[in-house]
Amino acid sequence: MRAMRATLAALLLIALPFAAQAYKPDLDSLSNVARLHLDADAVASAIAAVRAQPRQFAVGRDLGAHVADGSWDEPQAGVARWRLRLGSDGAESLSFRIDALSLPADAALYVYGADGKDLQGPFTSASNGTLWTPLVRADDAIIEARMPYAEKSRFSLTLGRAFHGYRAFRARSAIVAKGALGDSGACEIDVACPAGNSWQKQIRAAVLLQIAGMYLCSGTLVNNSAQDDRPLILTANHCDVDSGNVSETNVYFNVQKSSCGGNADGPINQVIAGKTVLAKTSGTAVTDYTLFELANLPPSAYDVYYAGWDASTGTPQSGAAIHHPGGDDKKISVYTQSAQSVDNVCIGSDPACRGAFRVDAWAVQWAQGTTEAGSSGSALFDQNGRIVGTLSGGDGDCAGTANNGGTDYFARLDRAWTATSSTGTTLKAALTPDGENKMTLDGKNRSDSGGGSFGWLSLLMLAFGAVCRRGRAQRRMVLRTVAVLGLAFPFVSSAYSPELASLPTVAQVRLNPVTVKNALESAKGQPLQFAVGMAIEAGVADGTWDEPEAGLARWRLRINSSGAHALNFRFDDLQLPEHAQLYLYTNNGADVQGPYTAARNGRFVTPLVRSEDAVIEVRMPYEEKADFSFASASAFHAFRDLDSKSFSNTSGTSGACEFDVACPIGDGYSDQIRSTVLITIVKGLSEYLCSGSLVNNTSEDGTPLVLTANHCGVDSSTIDQTTAYFNVQRSACGSGTVGTVTQNIAGLSVRAGTSGKTVTDYTLFELASKPPSSFDAYYDGWDSRGNSPTSGAVIHHPSGDDKKISTYTQTAQKTDNVRITGGGLLGLSGFSVNAWGVSWANGTTEEGSSGSGLLDRNRHIVGTLSGGNGGCSGTSNNGATDYFARLDQAWTASSVTGVTLKAVLDPGNTGNTVLDGRDASGLGSGSSGGSNSGDGSGSSGGGGGSFGWLGLLPLTLAALRRQRRIRD
Structure with missing residues (x-):
């Protein structure tokens, strides 16, 4: 049996491509990796030469490095690893152009900072040829390729160019075209702030563009009348995405802070390259738009929204722009007065409009926020949440913590709708492929087919196919694995039933009855109040850990508040690991709430359980145990009985004249x-x-x-x-x-x-x-x-x-x-x-x-x-x-x-x-199926979720241990 478990582990590691394996960089051995360094003087001279370029944020330096310049090792049996380290003093970011890339069929390439952050990849043989890598926010980066040892000789590349990101000075005279990297002004508003509350869908559509490694703009994922999830990005023509560089354009999703004014930078690892320009401003047309298609559909994990649009001539009364000013994390600006129609406005600093361009625009003055360099191409949303224009330029800016009262100009969508396009396909034709004469279209969520790509069963079938040539015993083993996998993973694939027998061994915190009593006295006379809260003097260290299954860590804490009709909890800065699930239930296993996943990280208020004795449980792969934490927690003691007509408080009862809805x-x-x-x-x-x-x-x-x-x-x-x-x-x-x-x-x-x-x-x-x-x-x-x-x-x-x-x-x-x-x-x-x-x-x-x-x-x-x-x-x-x-x-x-x-x-x-x-x-596409509470399978972040194929492995092995009667 032990041999079979070991063989299964090795089999899955070999049979599945490296791109399917969860990866964490090995930083301990970086000192052994070959290193190249950009010449600091040459970089400084290059930056000085382009400071006046409003949309440039990085300079490129030729490298000409090859596989022979890197380092090879064998981190585990049968795996070949190639790495090359590149540094550039003072760089805010680094990215690369890799030429003549040839990755073997089962290889994977990654780029990451020397601190292990901003892991980009895996890139596979599908990226062979020229690869423009996404950014890593570091001045020291690693390019790594992993492959089966037998494929080592088939790997080759030329590292053609490195891009050193800097923070540019931004011109502020006249009406300046927007675009450049740098921190945005103090009057800008994170999308996680209250101003963004009414724009949650549109926020999910806004993207950051990196063009040819050196330029930044904003854009928006847009819907089309076929509503087929075709990944179309609308941006400004002056951002210069064209047929020559569209494949060199990287589109970043969800680059935003998780809290209003938070310190952590938004993630930059949700990236898709451009593929084809579909429609674009032509010649002297007074428009400023480009519509291009991405190389792939955004995965469900990106939780994207396809924004709607309005190409009618109606004046927008109020609305917002969602953008990346100075390449910063996503911001929102709000206007509350009607936009003004302004024709033939010049976008540029020259009074005669030489070296500039003209647009018919919506002129907007901001009630909150503003736009800056880097905001170019962002959408102007009207009061109905639909796109009516794209940002061309303006003199809006911050003046301290308020905006300067300047005006920004958005090229009008209605003027671009049927205008001549440099591709020969109008914007109207590209966004209404069904031929209907629609002038407005609502936005939509991504259409999920359910189960995501592959899923665990499909991955095992790939494994089975890969080992079919390796012998009858291995084929039988994979088939047995499929048969027992349901036993190995019950807490994800089926409704959860708490294990109550071991509850007496679980650590318990009792709320202080004097504190509860004082809180209840303070709540008297509050007509809508039904519960009082108090801090829980406990943290992760106060709970109980065990290992109910091999490879599975379980943390539990029991909370008791004498006399409570119900309990619920608030976690501050909850940090659930990627594959963890949190449940809440009563001490007799009733009112099971959950599972909740990393999608709830941050401040999270749980639903109620009707008991004075509740259990909080978190389950996760054992290797993620150290990543579970919360800063503090509060418990809420309900003094009203939520399923009875008698209450212990003095603020009234549900009276005897009330009628159940079943009457x-x-x-x-x-x-x-x-x-x-x-x-x-x-x-x-x-x-x-x-x-x-x-x-x-x-x-x-x-x-x-x-x-x-x-x-x-x-x-x-x-x-x-x-x-x-x-x-x-x-x-x-x-x-x-x-x-x-x-x-x-x-x-x-x-x-x-x-x-x-x-x-x-x-x-x-x-x-x-x-x-x-x-x-x-x-x-x-x-x-x-x-x-x-x-x-x-x-x-x-x-x-x-x-x-x-x-x-x-x-x-x-x-x-x-x-x-x-x-x-x-x-x-x-x-x-x-x-x-x-x-x-x-x-x-x-x-x-x-x-x-x-x-x-x-x-x-x-x-x-x-x-x-x-x-x-x-x-x-x-x-x-x-x-x-x-x-x-x-x-x-x-x-x-x-x-x-x-x-x-x-x-x-x-x-x-x-x-x-x-x-x-x-x-209604619409109908309600999703799913369980009662918790993060359902259609929600962002996973809910019912899955550990991914690698997380299944220890649990599968545990199931095999229980199947000792299975023999070859």
């Missing part, structure tokens, strides 16, 4: 019941409850938008600590099983919300993913006309209880400037709304019902609950009035995000004021 009065609202969600919001060390509704939009694309009340406090500071729970309801009227809390999705971004002193009370936010099909969700319709509803219902979670329904049979009354006392999470003494006044025929509302949607007799939402005097009087309601902020008043009112409720719910600007609801399965 007969809910029969006519089965669809709308499926759209209603319970919302929890963490702010500081307090946690709050509200209700909300999943709503449809006129594109009917399944964008998961939740409508709730502004006073519930979902905003840019709490959105990542907001969770929406679906189907928290009893299975029978007044009885039956309690509602689940494992069908939940975190918040992603606030799309629109009450601004200033407007008489509205609404927030519309987007969830991090679409509800899986198992949630059986429904997207509510709405009516923004302002007609008085004559009858209807509200579906809500009073006091956080299981879902209830209340109905009204008399016409709601228009009531303007009604004063709502108490400010919810906003800390206000009160606020005013223009409302529908409703008296209930059945049921009522209570604290926790805030934000629920008022449905009219057509089952359309016409308002959101702000407050009122409604309550129970025994088993009947008290006959008082509740007030719902009117949807028609919010429709076009000022929004805190700068984007109105109308613009978000009618993204196509159809003018519809009424929209019916729809099943999730009938």
Whole structure:
């Protein structure tokens, strides 16, 4: 058996190409590697000669090095490794042009910094010929090739040129064409800052371009009318991507900070080369665009978005640009005033426009941020999130921490649409290949076929094919491996069932009851609060490690808070390794939440588990154990019972006059019941409850938008600590099983919300993913006309209880400037709304019902609950009035995000004021399947995820140990 395990390990390593193997550079032996060094004086002279070039960020130096100039070794049996080290004093970055590259079929080439960072590759024989490598941010880089020893003689290359990156001085006179590498100004805004909250999709489309090794621009991945994921990049013509250098152009995705103003640089290892220029400004046309295609589709791990566009002549009223100023991490700039149409504007410093170019442009002045050199080619997005132009130039810049009030000019998309193209193919023809006369197109997510490329089974089949010539015993071994692999990897491929027998051996932290009691006293009188938080005096070292399977490390920590009805947790600076998975569950194995993956790294608030005793568990490959950490953690002790009608607090209970949605009065609202969600919001060390509704939009694309009340406090500071729970309801009227809390999705971004002193009370936010099909969700319709509803219902979670329904049979009354006392999470003494006044025929509302949607007799939402005097009087309601902020008043009112409720719910600007609801399965591409909570298989970062084929190996061997009856 031992021999079979060893053979299997060697077999997979040999059978699979080096490009399929996870790789970590060996830095300990770098001192033995041959080294070349660029001449510092020659580099300095080259930089001095090009300082006035606005788009240049690097200088090139010829090398002429060959394989014989590098070092060979054999790091493991049967593996040949070639390395060459190149340094250039003071370089901010290094990249290379490799000529006459000849990689054998099973070889892989990498480039990385001498510190092991910015690992680029693997590049395979598909890159043979001329390879323009991506950047590494170092002044000392290593080029490495690995291959089977038998293929060593077939490897060759000529290292033709090295590019030394420097930080350029940028001209500031006249209207300067943008482009150059360097830190951006102090008024620039990271896309992770609140200004980016409403532009999360478009942020995923923005890219950084490196052209011919020496020049930088910005660009955008764009959709086309075939919606076939063809990887098309739109940028500016003056960025000079053309047929001669498109293959020398590298496109970088997701070069951005993970937190607002964070210190860490964005990653630069998600890179795809250009392939073909499809359309481009021709001659003296007053346009400035280039559309080119990438050599490959962006992998699912890049989590890209294909931006939509608008080639009509409508003036953009507000919007944003997402760009890489000075080659910096991705930034966002926002405008709130209408752009101005300016024809024949000269982009250049010469008054007579000699050596420059002219464009018909949208002139934009920024409310937040600006653009700089390097921003050229970035898209101007309108209020509907569609591209309407590409940045040509301008005099916008920073003046300290504010912008200078200058104007930037974006070449208009509508003027480029049918203009003469230097390729003979117009922009219109390239973006509407189906021949339809579309002038607008919405953006879209990448279409995933599921399972990704290869997957573990396909890789094993490749291995099987590779060893078919090596003998019958090896073939039998691979087939047995396929048969037992499901046993080896149960915690990824199937639902997770916690192992409870060993819990008595797990370290436990008990929250201090005195601290809890003091916190509860402070929470009295807070109507929406249901939990109090406190710091956990524990870290990774306080948990318990074990090895339940060979090669698998498991960390667990048990948290207890006496008397808690539920517990949940907030991690600060959570760092889950690449292949780790985090779960949360009760001490009896109920309410399993997860798996959560490295996609949640940073600040992460978990959903609830209904117990006073919870277990946090993290599972990972043993070799990643040291990479798991978190800076601090807080626990939230729920003092309200989320599945009962009695609570221990003094702020009210779900009264005896409330009706479960499973009762007969809910029969006519089965669809709308499926759209209603319970919302929890963490702010500081307090946690709050509200209700909300999943709503449809006129594109009917399944964008998961939740409508709730502004006073519930979902905003840019709490959105990542907001969770929406679906189907928290009893299975029978007044009885039956309690509602689940494992069908939940975190918040992603606030799309629109009450601004200033407007008489509205609404927030519309987007969830991090679409509800899986198992949630059986429904997207509510709405009516923004302002007609008085004559009858209807509200579906809500009073006091956080299981879902209830209340109905009204008399016409709601228009009531303007009604004063709502108490400010919810906003800390206000009160606020005013223009409302529908409703008296209930059945049921009522209570604290926790805030934000629920008022449905009219057509089952359309016409308002959101702000407050009122409604309550129970025994088993009947008290006959008082509740007030719902009117949807028609919010429709076009000022929004805190700068984007109105109308613009978000009618993204196509159809003018519809009424929209019916729809099943999730009938919207867009439909809901993804998947488990209840956690990071589903369609989410970025992996969720259900996989260790990759190499991570499978130790677990496969463990499974083989359990299969001792298998013999040759």
